[in-house]
Amino acid sequence: MLEHHVIILLMIAGAIVAMELEDMLSSVIALGAVGIGLTLEFLLLRAPDLAITQLVVEILSLIILIRATVGVKLPPEKVKGRIGYFLFAVVFVVAFLVFSYRALGALPAFGSPIMKMGSLYVKEALAKTGAANIVSAVILDFRGYDTLGEATILFTSVIGVLAIVRKVGRKP
């Protein structure tokens, strides 16, 4: 129980560092630290598939973000005229926290999930699909159309990135 608290507090600290640092490369690397903390937390929460995927995605997104920040020189940020934005954002975030704190009472307690659909999957996965890993049985068999949609989105985003960054055929 305590280890979850420690890791999530470390993630919060990393997120604050990533938000407040001036240097963009440093804040991108702090975001990587938050992602590695999330990987550890997935391992502790008995989700090894998610931990593997999160590690790979974390490394890839770190590389992509470093491509955006390397060689960039920015003047220091001016701070005038932002008190209105600041107050608006603080009010918005505090309202979100108050509402979510009120909603906490309706959730099931930590460590005892409802598992209305999950228990059905656990019972029938091996007999119906023959897969020993229940998560892969769900994503590839019970909810295969979701995975098809995911592959479509990934393909579309690759096409989008290629269309944005390519240089040939562009008029000066």
Next chain:
Amino acid sequence: MSLYALCFILFSIGLYCLLVKRNLVKKIIGLGIAEYAVNLFFILLGFKENAEAPIIDKYAATQNFVDPLPQALILTSIVIGLGVMAVMVAISVRIYEKYRTFDIREIRRLKG
């Protein structure tokens, strides 16, 4: 319960970063933090005390698993997050090449 509250705090840090910062890369980082918090919240909801990872073992015949459904959904969500981040970074790099800045107040050549 306190774990859920910490998860909400992590989400609100990302939300604050998205609202207040004017650097495009900082905004992308804030969106990433909020996405991490949402993924973590779903997995926290599916956790079960003293249960195993949802992989059936022939030799240790137990049916006491954590909930596999949120894990399958979040597996999809993580990969989609990578695609969204790649598109955002590509647009930001193009904007930097054209305007030489990441500040959203300076990017207004189309305005008015």
